[in-house]
Amino acid sequence: MRSLIPLLVLTAACQEYDLKQQVDPEDAPAPDIVVNPPSIDFGTLETGASAVESFEIENIGDAVLSVSGVEVTVGDDVFRLLSDTTYELQPSDSVSLDVEFVPYADEHFGLVTIDSNDPDEPEATVDLLGLQTIETYTTPYTPPDDTPYLTITPMNHDFGELFVPCSDDVRLEMKNEGTATLEITDVSFASGGLMAFDNLGVGLPLTLEPDESVDVEVTFDALAEGADQGVLEVTSNDPRGVITATQDGESLYAAYTTEEFLEPGRAPVDIVMLIDQSGSMSSNQGTIEDGIPDFLAELANVADWQLIQVTDSDGCGNQGIIDQNTANAENILINNAFSIAGGLGLHTEALLKHGDTALAKDGPGKCNEGFLRSGALLHLIMISDEEDQSPNTWQHWVSQYEGYVIDPALVKVSAVVDVNGTSCGNYQPGYSVGPGGYLDAALATGGEVLDICDPNWGQNLDDIAAAAVAGIRSYNLAKVTDEATITVTVNGVPTTDFDYEAAGSTVTINSPPVGEYDVVEITYAEPATCN
Numbered sequence: 001m002r003s004l005i006p007l008l009v010l011t012a013a014c015q016e017y018d019l020k021q022q023v024d025p026e027d028a029p030a031p032d033i034v035v036n037p038p039s040i041d042f043g044t045l046e047t048g049a050s051a052v053e054s055f056e057i058e059n060i061g062d063a064v065l066s067v068s069g070v071e072v073t074v075g076d077d078v079f080r081l082l083s084d085t086t087y088e089l090q091p092s093d094s095v096s097l098d099v100e101f102v103p104y105a106d107e108h109f110g111l112v113t114i115d116s117n118d119p120d121e122p123e124a125t126v127d128l129l130g131l132q133t134i135e136t137y138t139t140p141y142t143p144p145d146d147t148p149y150l151t152i153t154p155m156n157h158d159f160g161e162l163f164v165p166c167s168d169d170v171r172l173e174m175k176n177e178g179t180a181t182l183e184i185t186d187v188s189f190a191s192g193g194l195m196a197f198d199n200l201g202v203g204l205p206l207t208l209e210p211d212e213s214v215d216v217e218v219t220f221d222a223l224a225e226g227a228d229q230g231v232l233e234v235t236s237n238d239p240r241g242v243i244t245a246t247q248d249g250e251s252l253y254a255a256y257t258t259e260e261f262l263e264p265g266r267a268p269v270d271i272v273m274l275i276d277q278s279g280s281m282s283s284n285q286g287t288i289e290d291g292i293p294d295f296l297a298e299l300a301n302v303a304d305w306q307l308i309q310v311t312d313s314d315g316c317g318n319q320g321i322i323d324q325n326t327a328n329a330e331n332i333l334i335n336n337a338f339s340i341a342g343g344l345g346l347h348t349e350a351l352l353k354h355g356d357t358a359l360a361k362d363g364p365g366k367c368n369e370g371f372l373r374s375g376a377l378l379h380l381i382m383i384s385d386e387e388d389q390s391p392n393t394w395q396h397w398v399s400q401y402e403g404y405v406i407d408p409a410l411v412k413v414s415a416v417v418d419v420n421g422t423s424c425g426n427y428q429p430g431y432s433v434g435p436g437g438y439l440d441a442a443l444a445t446g447g448e449v450l451d452i453c454d455p456n457w458g459q460n461l462d463d464i465a466a467a468a469v470a471g472i473r474s475y476n477l478a479k480v481t482d483e484a485t486i487t488v489t490v491n492g493v494p495t496t497d498f499d500y501e502a503a504g505s506t507v508t509i510n511s512p513p514v515g516e517y518d519v520v521e522i523t524y525a526e527p528a529t530c531n
Contacts, residue, residue, distance in 0.1 A: 029061075029062045029063040030061050030062065030063050030118075030119055031059055031061040031062075031063045031064060031065035031066070031089075031091075031116070031117055031118050031119075032059065032060045032061030032062075032065075032118060032120070033057065033058070033059065033060075033061075033065055033067075033114070033116050033118040033121055033124050034057075034058045034059075034060050035055060035056070035057055035058075035114060035124045035125075035126055036055065036056050036058065037055060037126070038125075038126060038127065039126060039127035039128070039129070040053045040055060040099065040126060040127070040128050040129070041129045041130075042101040042128070042129065042130035042131075043130070043131065044131040044132065044133055045101070045103050045130065045131070045132055045133070046132075046133055047103075047104075047132065047133070049102075049103075050100055050101060050102045051100070051101050051130075052082065052098050052099065052100050052101075053098070053099055053101070054096050054097060054098050054099070055096070055097055055099070055112070055126050056094050056095070056096050056097075057087065057089065057094060057095050057097065057114060057124075058089075058092075058093070058094035059089040059090065059091055059092065059093055059094070060091075060092070061091060061118070062091050063091065064088055064089065064090055064091075065087075065088070065089040065090075065093075065116055065117065065118065066087075066088055066116060066117045067085075067086055067087040067088075067089065067114060067115070067116045068086060068115045068116060068117070069085055069086065069113075069114070069115040070083070070084075070085040070086075070097060070112065070113070070114050070115075071085065071112070071113055072099070072110060072111070072112055072128075073111050073112070073113045074109065074110050074111035074128075075108055075109055075110025075111065075128060076110075077104075078101060078102055078103055078104065078108045078110065078130065079099055079100070079101055079108070079110040079112075079128050079130075080099065080100045080102070081097065081098075081099055081100075081112070082097075082098040082099065082100055083095075083096075083097035083098050084097075099112065099126075099128065101128070101130040103130050103131065103132035104132065105132060105155060105156050105246075106131060106132050106156060107129075107130075107131055107132075107156075108128075108129070108130045108131070108132075109127075109128065109129060110127075110128030110129075110130075111125055111126070111127060111128060112125060112126040112128065113125055114126075143177065143178045143179065144179075145179055146179055146180045147178050147179060147180055147239060148176055148178040148179075148180045148181060148182035148183070148208075148236065148237055148238050148239075149176065149177045149178030149179075149182075149238060150174065150175070150176060150177075150178075150182055150184070150234060150236050150238045150243045151173075151174075151175050151177050151243075152172055152173070152174055152175075152232065152234065152243060152244075152245040153172065153173045153175065154170070154172065154245070155244075155245050155246075156245065156246050156247075156248075157170045157172075157218075157245075157246075157247045157248070158247075158248050158249070159220045159247065159248065159249030159250075160249065160250070161249075161250050161251075161252055162220060162222040162249055162250070162251055162252075163222060163251075163252060163253065163254045163527075163528030163530075164222045164223065164224065164225065164251055164252070164253050164254075164482065164525065164527055164528060165221075165222060165223060165527050165528070165530065166222050166528060166530035166531075167219060167220060167221045167222060167530070168219070168220050168249075169217055169218065169219040169220070170217065170218055170220075170247060171215050171216075171217055172215065172216050172217065172218060172232065172245060173213050173214075173215055174208070174213060174214055174215075174216065174234060175208070175211070175212070175213035176208040176209065176210055176211065176212055176213070177210070177211070178210060178238070179210055180210070181207060181208070181209055181210075182207070182208040182209075182212075182236055182237065182238065183205060183206070183207055183236055183237045184204065184205065184206040184207075184208070184234055184235070184236040185204065185205050185235050185236060185237075186204065186233075186234070186235040187199065187202075187204065187216070187232070187233070187234050187235075188232075188233045188235075189218070189230060189231070189232050189233075190230070190231050190233075191228055191229065191230040191231070191247075192226070192227075192228040192229065193223075193228065194220060194221055194222065194223060194224070194226070194228035194249065194251055195218055195219065195220050195221070195228055195229075195230035195247060195249070196218070196219050196221065197216065197217070197218055197230070197232065198216065198217040198218075198219065199216050200214075200215055200216055200217055202214050202215075202216060216232075218230050218232065218247050220247070220249040220251075222249075222251035222252075223251070224251060224482060224484065225251055225252055225253055225482075225484075225485070225525070226250075226251055227248070227249070227250045227251070228248075228249055228250075228251070229246060229247065229248050229249075230246065230247040230248075231244060231245075231246055232244065232245045232246070232247075253482075253485065253525035253526065253527070253528070254525075254526055254527070254528040255525070255526045256485070256523055256524065256525050256526065257478075257479075257523070257524065257526055258521055258522070258523040259475070259477060259478065259521070259522050259523075260519060260520070260521050261475050261519070261520040261521075261522070262517070262518075262519055262520075268304040268305070268306075268373050268376035268377070269304070269305045269306075269376060269377045269379060270305075270306055270307075270371060270372055270373060270376045270377065270378050270379070271299075271305065271306070271307040271308075271379045271380075271381065272307075272308055272310060272355055272358055272359070272378075272379070272380045272381065273307060273308070273309045273310065273333075273381045273383070274310050274311075274351040274354055274355055274358070274380065274381065274382050274383065275288065275309070275310075275311050275337055275338070275383045275384075276349055276351060276383060276384035276385065276386070277311055277338065278349055278384075278385075278386070280385050280386065281338070281384070281385055282338075284383070284385065284452060285337065285338050287455070287456075287457060287458035288337050288338075288383065288458060288461075289334045289337060289458075290458045290459075291457075291458030291459060291460075291461030291462070292330060292333045292334050292337075292461070293330055294459070294461060294462040294465075295461045295462050295464070295465045296329060296330055296333070296465075297462065298462040298465035298466050299324070299465050300324065304324075305323060305324060306321050306322065306323035306371065306373075307321070307322045307323070307333075308320075308321055308322070308358060308368055308371055309322070309332075309333055309336055309337070310354065310355075310358045311336065311337065311338070313354075314357075314361075314367070315354060315357035315358040315360070315361050315367075315368070316358070316361060316367035316368060317358070317367070317368055317371070318332070318333075318336035319332045319336060320367075321368070321370065321371050349384060349386050349387075349388065349389045350388060350389045350390040350391075351382040351383075351384055351388060351390070351438070352382070352388050352390040352394055352397040352437055352438070352441065353390035353391065353392075353397060354390075355380045355382070355397065355401065356397055356400045356401065359372065359378075359400075359401065359404050362404070372404055372405075374406060376405075376410070377410050377412065378401060378404060378405050378410055378411050378412070379412045379413075379414065379447070380401065380411075380412070380413050380414070381413075381414050381415075381416070381464055382413065382414070382415045382416070382417070382438045382441075382442075383415075383416040383417075383452070384416075384417060384438065384452075385417070385418050385423075385424065385452050386418065386436070387417075387418075387435060387436025387437070387438070388436040388437040388438050389436075390437065393437065394436075394437030394438075394440045394441045394444075395444075397437075397441070398411065398413065398441050398444060398445060401413075408476075409474060409475075409476055411445055412445045412446055412447045413438075413441040413442050413444075413445045413447045414442055414447035414448040414449070414450075414464045415435065415438040415439055415441070415442040415447065415448075415449050415450070416449075416450045416451075416452050416457060416461075416464075417435040417436070417438045417439055417449070417450075417451075417452055418435055418451075418452055418453055419435055419439065419449065419451040419452075419453070420451070420453070421435070422453060424452070424453035435449075446474060446508075447464075448463050448464045448466075450463070450464065474506050474507065474508040474509075475506065475507045475508075475509075475520060475522060476505060476506050477505040477506070477507060477522065477524060478505075479505060479524075479526055479527065480502055480505045480527065481505065481524040481525055481526065481527065482524075482525060482527075483500040483502075485524050485525035486498075486500060486507065486522065486523070486524045487522070487523045487524075488507065488509060488520065488521070488522050488523075489520070489521045490509065490512055490514055490518055490519070490520055491518055491519055492519075492521075493512075495509065495511065495512060497509070497510045497511040497512075498510060507522055
């Protein structure tokens with residue numbers, strides 16, 4: 001029933017202000033479709049039998065109902081419309097339509113779609129259901145003499161529910177139960193992507209004498225959440241035409257879990273600055289010294305940082321530990337960047353190893369005692385114009401660094417290196433050009449990379465400082481998952497701007513910026529353990 005409230009309110013307003021009464025658009029004449037019944041159950045039929053059921057379309061509105069189309073949109077292989085498909089129904093008029101059902105399998109679903117000009121329901125539907133007796137599959141069938149007869153067993157297979165990332169398979173027997181030679185000329189298979197067909201070596205064309213058979217296989221791989229259906233179609237000289245077998249299955253996740261991460265408030269940052277002391281670095285001395293003031297200015301944005309500048313072979317910080325309270329910190333870093341007698345010695349151009357040497361001097365009574373703080377971010381800055389010559393791989397040294405912190409995600413390596421391996425156009429025999437392991441370590445830990453061949457790279461040294469104090473925006477999940485199942489919220493607000501790296505099962509949030517004391521919640525599907 002249409003509401004009269006809008007019209008009554010409008011009428012009252014017209015009387016009070018003497019305005020011309022308008023017709024509410026909601027009260028304009030309009031058709032209104034009713035379909036009855038909304039679903040039809042044809043019951044159970046024997047093989048070869050058919051049934052006809054009816055449904056009614058009625059116009060209970062106050063304008064002409066134009067039915068522009070009636071179509072079986074699902075299940076048109078067994079359900080058939082026996083009536084016209086267009087109608088013009090005056091108010092209160094109705095029409096009855098017939099649907100025929102002819103089954104070929106144990107269960108069929110269908111849908112009739114009715115398109116009309118009803119403004120509220122332009123597309124009405126009727127659900128269809130029909131069954132074929134199970135006995136038809138167990139009762140022996142004798143085809144006519146001198147006729148091939150193809151059977152596929154099972155004709156319909158239900159894998160049921162399968163948890164990601166498990167799989168299951170079914171063997172299908174193609175058999176000639178007729179009395180003449182069966183010639184199979186084509187076998188096709190289609191699915192939504194979760195099922196695959198294996199002919200098990202059966203070639204085409206294939207000839208089967210009476211009672212001969214071959215097996216093929218369909219595999220259901222639960223790779224992602226969703227339902228799928230496989231359809232096997234076999235073309236042969238069977239007079240019935242193409243014979244079809246279907247396989248159904250649903251893929252789902254065993255469970256979902258939510259992990260919560262609390263971003264620390266301005267986390268403490270411990271910075272190790274390592275500078276190659278070889279002779280080829282002399283051209284970079286002024287650039288480094290020029291960039292240090294901006295570098296420290298950027299660090300000043302964080303209330304709790306400390307730094308050791310390491311240029312000597314013993315791994316000790318030049319002038320000890322420097323922090324925001326150190327007087328003349330700028331002059332100390334500039335004056336000591338290249339002033340240590342003898343340089344790095346055996347550690348020259350082996351800064352990855354030398355970083356571990358410096359960190360190992362943090363113990364009681366050692367020269368860097370008190371530098372490493374529990375829960376602090378550890379940021380190592382490597383500055384060199386040649387590739388790293390440390391023994392072992394860069395992965396080994398990053399793993400060593402991770403041993404000094406409570407969480408591997410707290411380690412970051414940044415690099416100022418010969419990114420393109422050009423030796424900055426000044427190659428000399430004996431040079432080991434390129435970024436070596438420095439670039440790999442920086443990319444793996446999310447650090448910054450600057451090109452030492454850029455004469456203005458010192459102006460961007462503050463980018464490394466910003467990276468050092470940015471905090472953690474990457475979160476390691478307890479289990480590897482499907483990226484499509486991940487949802488992320490920051491302080492309860494969803495975001496889709498994140499990246500997922502399966503190696504390490506790491507989620508990195510690009511936006512919004514995650515600040516101090518923000519709460520990050522990550523929900524994802526847990527993969528099942530398959531038998």
